[in-house]
Every structure is written in C-alpha cells, then in structure tokens.
Amino acid sequence: MPSKPSMHLSSATKGFVDTDNTEQPIGGRAPLVLNMHRFGEVTHQVCRVAESKPPLAWYVAFVICLGMLGFLGICVNYLIFTGVGVWGLNNPVMWAYDITNFVFWVGIGHAGTLISAILFLFRQKWRTGINRFAEAMTIFAVICAGLFPGIHVGRVWLAYWLFPLPNSMEMWPQFRSPLLWDVFAVSTYFTVSLVFWYIGMVPDLATLRDRAKGKFQQFAYGLAAIGWRGSMRHWHRYEVAYLLLAALATPLVLSVHSVVSFDFAVSQVPGWHTTIFPPYFVAGAIFSGFAMVVSLAVPARELFGLKDLITLRHLDNMNKIILLTGCMVGYAYSMEFFIAWYSGAMYEKFAFVNRAFGQYWWAYWIMVSCNVITPQLFWFKKVRTSIPLMFILSIFVNVGMWFERFVIIVTSLANDFLPSSWDQFVPTWVDIGTMVGAFGLFGVLFLLFCRYLPMIAIAEVKAVMPEADPHAHGAHAHHGGPHDSHAGHGVPSGAMPALRDPRSSEGQP
C-alpha cells in the first residue's frame, strides 16, 4: 500500500531510509508507522536511542551547545554584576533583544502544545509520532523564554516581586498590568506543559524501566515511572486525565500568546496599539513553532534512525501547517498596514511607513521575505517532501520570526511620538551573546532529552497501529518471522483513535 514499499530492509538500515507514505490510498489512510507490524519493534526502535551510545554528531552538537551555554552564563553574570547598561538599550528603546528573545522563545513553545493538545482534540493521529519531542521543545523553549524577563528586571534578586507574595512592605502587584498577566500566563503555561509532558511520558518511562539492564538505569527510570504497570483501570483514568489536560491546554496556549501580545497592544505606542495582535501573535507563534519542530525533527530522525516513525507524511503535514499559518501571518502584516492607513491616525501611519522604509527597513524586509515569501514554496508537494528544502525553509522561518518580534518591538519604540527623543538601538556583544547563548541552553536541554528519554510516545504510536485494533486485524501481531516479513502488507491504519475517543460513551458499566 505505501507507494514504494521497501521490502527487505536489514535491521542496520531500518529507520534510516525514507519511504514515501504521503499518498493516501483509495478507501484508506497511508500508514503512520512504516515497516513495522509488531509492537516490540516500535518499542525497540524508540528505546534503542536511549539505550545505546549516541552517534558522533550528538557529541559534536552537545559540545557546541555546551560552549554556547557557557557563554550565556558569562553574559548573564556580567549583566547581573554590572547592570542592564551592558545591553544596547537607550531611551526610548528600553526593550530590545531581551523581549524579542522572550517573545520568540514563547512562540516556539506553542507548536508543542498545539501538537499535543489541539491536534489531540481534533483526533489527528499523526501527532503521535512527533508530540513527545515537540512537547519537550515547548518546555525547553519556555525555560529559555523565562530567562529573559528574569534578567531584564535589572535587580535580579528582586525578581520575586513579580509574584503576589506577602511582604513586610505591604506592597502588592498591580493586577491591571499586562506585564503581570504575563507572569501568570507564562508560569501557568510552563507548569501545565511540564505536567502534560511528564504524564504523557510515564508509560514510556515504564517501558525504559522494564528494559533497563544496569542497576542505576533501573533505579532512575523506575523512580521516574512512578510504579506504572499499564493497568487498564489506570489507563482508563489516565486517558480521561489526558483528555482533560488537552482540553485545558488548548485555551491556555491560545491565551498565553494573546497575553504576551497584550504587553504591546494594551500600551499606546503607535505600532503596538493594535487589536489584531492576539490572533496575529498566536498564528505567528504556531508558525515559528512548527518551523522549529521541523528543524529539530529532520536531523533527529536522520541521526537516530526514526524515519519509520517520523515519516514523510508527518513532515508533509507539518509543512502544510507552516504554509497555513504563514499565510495568516502574511495577511496580518498587510492588514496592519491597511488599518494604519484606514485609521487616519498620523502616528500610526508614520509608524508603519517607517517600519518598512525607515532606519530598520532591512529588518522589515528580512521578516517579510522569510515569513511571507518562503512558506509559499510549500504549495508544491516536491518542496513539502524534500528533506533538505524543508530544513532550509524552516530555518528561514525561524530567522524571519525572530526578526518579526525585533521589528515590532524596536522600530515602534525607536521612533515614537516626539522626534526629539528618537534614537537608534544598536546591540552590544552582550545582547548578541545572550541571544546565541539561549540557543545553547535550548540545545543542551534538547540533546540531553534525546539521549536519555523516550523521544517518541511509544504507547501512543502503538495505539495508532492497525494491529492495535482489537476487532479487526488483532491476530497479526504475533507472527513469528524474525524480521520485516510483513513490510507492505496493507492494513489501513486509522481504524482506531490515538487514545480515548473524546465522544465515546465510555461509561457503561
């Protein structure tokens, strides 16, 4: 049924060869798990990443990221010991790289929650192949994001003032401020994402525990698996809890970037004071997040041999979402200009003309070419299914989305109401070092995750295999052949949902 069924793959090349499964056969769905028909094969394919030594490229990447992380440490310490003057901030540009990076990283996180929660509610079974590491990406991206507001407050040792804690001064935060909403939104987002990720991982940690050979691995994975035994009575509550978490995370993720956009939209700065910001920011966040998922998935499936689980169909679907959200972002850019003209407000008009043709024109046009033009290439299936092209385009989108935030924040501030107070922002080495270092932090965390934790949701992938259906082809799972004897035997996948069908009446005793 896959258009090019790869027949006799040896176990060495298994997972390292692409099979085209992007064509939907008539009367069925293209398989999401390729070349595997036994549950044990999926277990092995995913667990071997955590159980064997990683490839050389992993070590190289890890050392590079560790170096960048070290540099981040230097920059942050220099900032804390000297003051925010080490950044290129001035009056009126009081926010620049710090908040640009904050918004950029929070946005990256959104794709993870979209995949794990929204696609779950929409019962998109292909999410199972990518949700685990997309969620991990969310967690690490929000850690990177949290760093920036934490250090930009100046007196870092007073950062706890952000929270409503009783104190001897009898001072309380100002709850009408969007900046305070941000504190609640981002910390809730981090907590809920972490819990969602961890709870989703517990059954797979139990798998790693049960396969662990060493005493230490048994202990560590055993502790993390909190005694999970795959009991169906547990699964029943677990699935309900998972559905509830998905239903809670969906409005949460939409609220987080909306609240982030309120940081700007609620103020009166021309270029910021715009009602389109919340949906526009959310679309941009999903756009950049999916680009990051593609940027991470392409090398990961290559290095760890996960091409049968993160298939071309998964990548094709993600590229379609990038195309869709890219169009939404492009629409938002043009609508901003239209409203600036239509409003008749001269400051608003000036802010937008200045954005495109003022001192930061180059940033604006980088943004437009990366975010509006490059995703249009994804209209072509050749591009959507070409690994090198999608990787390059996803990097472009990441760059473009970073510039989008830079353009919004810096150009609006640099040329505000009074020409006498205009100034230009020029980043210092600390600005750039902190930005680069944050990628190091992200990389270190992500590489450690790839190395030690189940990168793919094993239990969920098994549940979307056609063999998992207890009614149809159940008897196929225990054929005794040593390897791949069934490659290409065509059972339409899609007979059963990934986890509990949200509408099913699971209640009858």
Place this chain on the structure above:
Amino acid sequence: MSTLTAPKVDAPSTTATTAPFGLMAEFRTPAEIMDAAKRVHAAGYRYWDCHVPFPVHGLDKAMGVRRTILPVLVFGAGATGALVGFCLQAFANAASFSIWALVWVTGYPFLISGKPLMSVPAWIPVIFELTILLSALSTVGLMLLMNNLPRLSHPLLANNRFRRASDDRFFVVIEARDPKFLRSKTEAFLKSLGASHVEVVEDR
C-alpha cells in the same frame, strides 16, 4: 523477539508460607485480551486487572470499569481556581476594610487614571490562568491519587515475565484476595481463555 532477553521464569519460592499475589495470564494480541477480559468479567471476579502496553480501545468497557468521576472533581478544582484568582486580586488591589475594627484587611489599592478599584475585566486573564492551573494540577494529582500512584514497588514489578507488559504482551492478573480465587480453579480458567502462559505471581 531478538530484541529482548529471554524472560527468565521466576524460581519457585521455596518458602511457600506467604500466599501468592495472584495469577497472571499472558496474551499476545489486543483481540485475545479483549475476549479474555469479557470472560473474566462475566465469571464474576472482582479483584483483577488487565495490564497492557497501550490503552486497548474498549477494553475498559469490556472489563466493566465504570466511568471515573475525575472530570467532576476537576470542575470543582477549576471553579476553586477562578475564585482564588478573583479573591487574590480583589484583596491585593481593592481591599481596605476591617473585621470588627480588630483585624485590618488591606491590600495595595492602586488608583490609576480614575479606574475603579474593582477592575474585574482587567482581572480576567489572571482568573483564567489560575483556573487552568488549578484544574490541570488537580487533574494529574487526582488521577495519580485514584490510581494509587506513585508506587515504588509492586509484586507484579518483581516478575520478570511481566516486563513485557510495557512492550508487546497483554496480561490478565487475578488477585489472590478475590473471593472467587481458587488457585487450581482460577489457573484452569485462565488457561481456558487461551492464554499463552499462566503463572503464579509471588507476593513480596
């Protein structure tokens, strides 16, 4: 399976003084466990369970598991979160009163551009976030609590064959404390379900 070490069969306990935890039957496919579950349920056992590597669709229904009350509890937690969010902000930004002139309840009322102290619309984001936060945390907390997790040890986890319950095997376990449990009879019953292997799980 070339990928797994051959599961070692547990050495029979020489000091057979303690009662076993129960009997464990191994199945190889979702269809088999589904069929077995229906028959164990029909046979009237109470303390028994299926252990599966992934949630087999409809198995809980076949086992006669009743729908969990979790969503109702989570709704309560969410409502609490909303209330906490409202009270927190009302206290912090708008409260200034005393209880019988003894206890002063005073927050930090901000008067900014004549906006009312009780700025409820501006409080919505924090109320919303706290609703989600409390709901999500209680979803997970209550789910674990109801499942009797976390748990550091369990008789089943000490069984070598059971390791494949998280891989590719499906188990029915009938506990010895079940009123209908009779070792020989239950063993024969499990074998009659088409189990590929039946063994005693020691209680340790």
